[in-house]
Amino acid sequence: MSPLRFGLDYRPALLGNSGIGRYVRQLVEALPAVMGETELALFGVFWQDIGKRSLNVDDPRLQLFDQRFPGRILQALGRLGLLSAERFMGSVDLFHNTDYVEIPLRTECSVTTIHDLGFLREPLWYPPKSYEKIKSVTQRLVEASRGFIADSEATKTDLVELLGVEENRIEVALLGVSDSFFETVKPPSGPPQIAMIATLEPRKNHLRLLRAFEQVAAKHRESRLTIVGRRGWLDNDIVETILRLENMGQVSWLRDADEAQLHHTLAQSSIVAYPSLWEGFGLPVLEGMAAGRAVLTSDLGSMKEMAGEGALLVDPTSESALAEGLDFLLSDARARADLGACGQARARDFTWEGCARATFTAWQRFLGEGGP
Numbered sequence: 001m002s003p004l005r006f007g008l009d010y011r012p013a014l015l016g017n018s019g020i021g022r023y024v025r026q027l028v029e030a031l032p033a034v035m036g037e038t039e040l041a042l043f044g045v046f047w048q049d050i051g052k053r054s055l056n057v058d059d060p061r062l063q064l065f066d067q068r069f070p071g072r073i074l075q076a077l078g079r080l081g082l083l084s085a086e087r088f089m090g091s092v093d094l095f096h097n098t099d100y101v102e103i104p105l106r107t108e109c110s111v112t113t114i115h116d117l118g119f120l121r122e123p124l125w126y127p128p129k130s131y132e133k134i135k136s137v138t139q140r141l142v143e144a145s146r147g148f149i150a151d152s153e154a155t156k157t158d159l160v161e162l163l164g165v166e167e168n169r170i171e172v173a174l175l176g177v178s179d180s181f182f183e184t185v186k187p188p189s190g191p192p193q194i195a196m197i198a199t200l201e202p203r204k205n206h207l208r209l210l211r212a213f214e215q216v217a218a219k220h221r222e223s224r225l226t227i228v229g230r231r232g233w234l235d236n237d238i239v240e241t242i243l244r245l246e247n248m249g250q251v252s253w254l255r256d257a258d259e260a261q262l263h264h265t266l267a268q269s270s271i272v273a274y275p276s277l278w279e280g281f282g283l284p285v286l287e288g289m290a291a292g293r294a295v296l297t298s299d300l301g302s303m304k305e306m307a308g309e310g311a312l313l314v315d316p317t318s319e320s321a322l323a324e325g326l327d328f329l330l331s332d333a334r335a336r337a338d339l340g341a342c343g344q345a346r347a348r349d350f351t352w353e354g355c356a357r358a359t360f361t362a363w364q365r366f367l368g369e370g371g372p
Contacts (some may be wrong), residue, residue, distance in 0.1 A: 004037075004093050004094075005091060006092055006094040006099060006316060006363055007094070007096065008028070008042055009024075009097055009099060009103060010024060010048055010064060011043065011045075014066070017072075017259065018197075018199065019330065020098065023175060024098045025094035026097075026175075026355075027355060027359060028042065028062070029352065031062075031356045031359070032057060032059045032062065033353055034360050035356075036362075037342045038303060041063055041065060041092055041099030041252070042055070044075070044136070045065060045067050045085070045088050046068065046071065047068055047069060047071060050054040063089075064262070065089040067088055075102065075104065077104070084104045084105055085103050085105055086105065086107070086339065093367060094107065094110065095113040096110070096149075096359075097110060097113065097145070098113050099113075101137065101315055103135055109146050109148060110146060111148065111362065111366050112148055113148070113149045113150075114138070114151075114155055114159055115277055115280035116158070116302075117138075117159065117162050118136070118203055119131055119278075120158070120163075121158075122203070122278070125203040125234075127234060129132060134318070139177035142165060145169075145364045147169050148171070149170075149173050149359060150171070150280075151175055151281040151307055152172065152280060153172055154301040154305065155281075156234075158355045170342070171362035172358070174281070174306070174358070175352075175355055176352030176353070176354060177186070177290045177350050177352075178352070182257075182292075182348075184263060184291035184292065186292070186337075187270040190222070192220075192336065193225075193268055193270055193327070194213070194270075194272075195228060195266060196225065196227050196228065196266050196272070196274060197272070197284040197288075199229045199230055199232040200227075201233055201234060201235060202238065203276060204229075204274055205236075206241075206242075206277065206327040207237060207241060208316065208318075209318050209327055210213055210242065211324055212319045213323075213326060214245065215319070216321040217250050219322075219330075220327075224249075225250065225251045226251070226252045227251060227252070228254045228257050229256075230255075231255070242370070245276060255349060266291045270293060271294045271329050272284065272294070272295045273296045273322075274298075275296065277300070277316055278300065279298075279301060279303055285311060289344060290311050290343075291342060292341065293342050293343070294308065294312065295311035295313050295343055296311065296325045296355045297324065298313065300316065307343070310339070310345070311339070311343055313338060352370050
């Protein structure tokens with residue numbers, strides 16, 4: 001009997017180093033340890049020249065299909081029933097959608113990861129056209145998918161409450177953290193520095209954090225806030241505030257960062273701030289905890305669920321609460337050390353192998369059920 005053959009949308013891993021791209025890449029690297037004889041076809045078909053089109057995994061069970069082909073034409077022909085992803089990667093027993101993108105398929109069994117439903121909680125966090133697009137695509141994926149994988153219990157709850165998905169169609173696969181983050185050196189001596197790692201967009205809550213830091217900067221004159229993240233959307237006010245505080249010497253902005261730069265920024269920081277208004281998981285929180293940094297994050301949803309007692313939880317809608325949290329961590333070296341140790345211990349519960357195992361188990365269950 002031939003081994004099962006599953007497909008997975010690998011394009012986010014080819015297109016970016018953060019968020020969904022990081023999730024897909026780390027998941028695929030961890031899957032060989034848990035998938036037995038199953039074969040995995042990685043769908044990397046994309047028209048643009050996106051640079052490196054390769055895997056970090058050398059395993060005969062994994063194969064990347066990375067032909068250059070226009071995505072819009074693929075979708076248009078797919079709607080007419082004239083073309084499918086299998087044309088490029090061969091037939092599969094199950095296909096895993098890893099992003100909010102429709103891919104034309106012949107297989108009747110597809111599974112979709114839902115990272116978060118923040119756009120349904122607050123449409124104003126997104127440009128109107130983007131909001132309408134992601135909403136409609138998500139609704140179609142809900143109709144087409146046999147099952148769903150949620151990054152957290154909070155996202156599972158949102159799937160049930162906001163989209164009416166039955167609980168038995170959802171499995172939770174908590175994300176992991178790479179071992180390299182646990183190897184981050186201790187923070188340097190001297191005034192504590194803060195890092196925030198997130199794309200510039202309203203949901204990440206940069207403006208409130210920047211204003212809160214401005215409130216405490218006079219007291220902590222030698223501390224700086226480093227913003228790590230590229231421009232996103234609806235970010236003009238954020239950029240204007242960053243540049244103003246950068247000119248004052250209080251803030252620095254690293255517009256994009258590869259893995260080495262990210263680790264360097266964490267190595268130079270004592271505090272990681274991530275006061276997002278809503279997340280499906282919140283990888284920067286977990287990575288900051290794993291690095292032994294004192295993490296300040298939101299007392300909401302998945303961030304509260306994942307951090308537990310390993311981070312300082314604050315109301316992200318309150319600038320005064322953010323300022324008080326920053327002041328407390330900047331003022332108390334013992335509190336930073338204790339919180340960093342607690343967070344690091346908590347972070348060891350989250351592994352990419354655990355995420356891969358939960359994902360593969362979900363694939364097997366949904367394939368075996370034969371229908372939604």
